[in-house]
Amino acid sequence: MHSTVLLVAGVVATTVVVPEVVWDLTDGAVGGGVLPLVAGAVLLAASLGVWPLGSSQLTARDC
Template structure:
């Protein structure tokens, strides 16, 4: 899956760097949101 997602984005965007950058930003946002939710959950327990 780690290799398939970037390959699919690369194919769908015809090799444009913007698609890869969008995937990178989306991944970073997901990681930060997950980290924040864990911090909030641990703080209230």
């Protein structure tokens, strides 16, 4: 359970931080509509990157 909480917190933190970094690096030059797209792309990438890892750990524990 503890690792699940840390995993969720890491995905949420990454989803929040990356658009802020993009905003800071471009000095606000990106439009307001681009930041939700960046956040969605980061959330999708983090979810897809974490899902195989999580399922392999679950399988190892169950065996």
